[in-house]
Amino acid sequence: MEFIPLSVPSIQGNEKKYINECLDTEWVSSAGKYVDLFEEKIAEYTGAKYAIAVVNGTAALHIALIVAGVKPDDEVIVPTITFISPINVVKYCNADPIFMDADDYYNIDVEKTIEFIREATIFKNGFTYNKKTNKRISAIIPVHIFGNACYLDDLIDLCKKRNIKIIEDASESLGTSYTDGKYKGKHTGTLGDLGCLSFNGNKIITCGGGGMILTDNQKYANKVRYLTTQAKDDPVKYIHHEIGYNYRLTNIQAAMGVGQLEKLPEYLKIKKTNYLKYKQAxxxxxxxxxxxxxxxxxxxxxxxxxxxxxxxxxxxxxxxMSYLESEKIQSRPIWFLNHLQKPYNNYQTYKLERCYQLVERTLNIPASVNLSQEQQEYVIGVLKNGQK
Ligand SMILES: Cc1ncc(COP(=O)(O)O)c(C=O)c1O
Incomplete structure (x- = not known):
């Protein structure tokens, strides 16, 4: 058996054709038909009013925090279980993270987060302040981990009352939608004030690198476009009234994204079929x-x-993990807890418990959409033989 990787892209559709069109027409940079098309198609697919394409998911989160009003010295509530990107962007804004525990789906523990907001903060002059640090809590980043939707009904109600902006990190959950609750039928990334997607190489669809900001708020959308294109107030005379960023996606990457998005329904079916097969076996x-x-x-x-x-x-x-490696199967632990990472081990945490067990006992196993039936059966067999 050949080595079985954890998660690799599948590029079998119209990606090459669309990219070649960019090269042939020489529309290769951060404007062009495919950028517009990718934004339109993502907006249509997710149901977001506005979708703005950016260079990657991290840039999406960074800009979303700025647009949501996160200021230096504010605090932002984050989960300790996540890829580190949504934590780093808090520091990019010179704000501080407050780390929350995880629920059974690896997502932020919403009940404990609500308890924290109710018990450990006060609301005054239209904002929420941390009783311990006296700092303003301006935002929260729920991350839909591994594609699992966070249950946000109650948290959204409370955050609205407390003027805490919700930036959903839906980097891993494109295609996930609610089947129950107040937001039934809605896609992850479209419930909060802003939502962010990633099209990194390991995601369900990829542009090589890429990201998207989703919002229903026109003011936010305009501000995102402005800030991600260097905050140009007069593009001819080079007038800039704010500090902007060069964060827009290129036409080539967007062309790849359009090709990949055409495949998403098929990929979702394959991912589910393979999940159910693994689960049963x-x-x-x-x-x-x-x-x-x-x-x-x-x-x-x-x-x-x-x-x-x-x-x-x-x-x-x-x-x-070592045993699987010796049998040519790649697996990987989930992320090292962020409140223990060197840059973050002095920030506030709240009643962390479940996160430790989840990290200790979890391995991600091969999940590529092009995982063959034979490969999957091999993984299942190796896992069975590994039991002592
Ligand atoms: C949960 C989460 N947030 C943010 C990101 C950052 O996205 P990007 O790599 O596109 O910057 C990723 C993955 O890469 C992620 O998994």
Whole structure:
């Protein structure tokens, strides 16, 4: 068996044709038909009123925080379980993170977050302040981890009352939508004040690198366009009234995105089929199982989480990872907890518990859309044989 990677892109559609068109027409930079088309198609697909294409998901989050009004010395609530990008952008704004625990779906623990806002903050002069630091809490970034939708109904109500802006990080959850609750039928990334997507190489669809900001608010959308194109007030005379950024997506990358987006419905089906197959088969091996996805949403099943009970299985996470590696299967632990990372180990945390167990017992296993049936059966067999 050839080495089986964790997650690689599949580029089998019209991507090359569209990219060649950019090259042939010499529309290669950060404007052009495909940038407009990609934005229109993402807006249409997600149901967002406005979609603005940017260079990557991190840039999307950075600009979303600025536009939402996050100022130096503010605080922003974030989950400790996530890729580090949504934490770093808080510091890009010279604000501080407050770290929250995770729920069973690896998402921010919404109940504890609500408890934190109710008990540990006060509302005065139209803003929410942290009782401990006296700093203003201006935003929260719920991250829809591995494609699992965060349940936001109650949090949105509270944040509206408390003037805390919600920036959804939907980098991993394009294609995920709610099937229950107040936001039934809506896509992740379209509930909060602003939502962010990533089209990095490991995401469900990719532009090589790319991102998108979603919003229903026209003022925010205009500001995003302005700031991501160097804040040009007069493009001919080079007049700039604010500090802008060179954050727009190129036509070439957008062309790839349009080609990939055409494949998304097919990819979603494959991801779900493979998830269900893994789930059924893996549960026959004692000590390992695939994590559940939320019952209130239709997930995009972007990444699969294998949960290991080391005592029952006979190998812990790291032992299993080495064993899989020796059998030519790539697996990976989930992210090192962000409140323990060197730049962030002095910031406030709130009742962190579940996050530790989740990290300790989870491995991501091969999830590419081009994972063959034979490869998947091989992974299942290796996992079964690995039990002591
Ligand atoms: C949850 C999350 N947020 C943000 C990002 C950043 O996106 P990008 O790599 O496009 O900057 C990623 C992935 O890369 C991610 O997984």
């Amino acid at each position: 893996i549960k026959l091996t004692r000590g390992v199982k695939l994590s559940d996805t939320p019952e209130y949403a239709e997930s995009n099943y972007w990444m699969y989480c294998l949960q290991i009970d080391a005592k029952v299985y006979g190998k812990d996470r790291d032992e299993l």
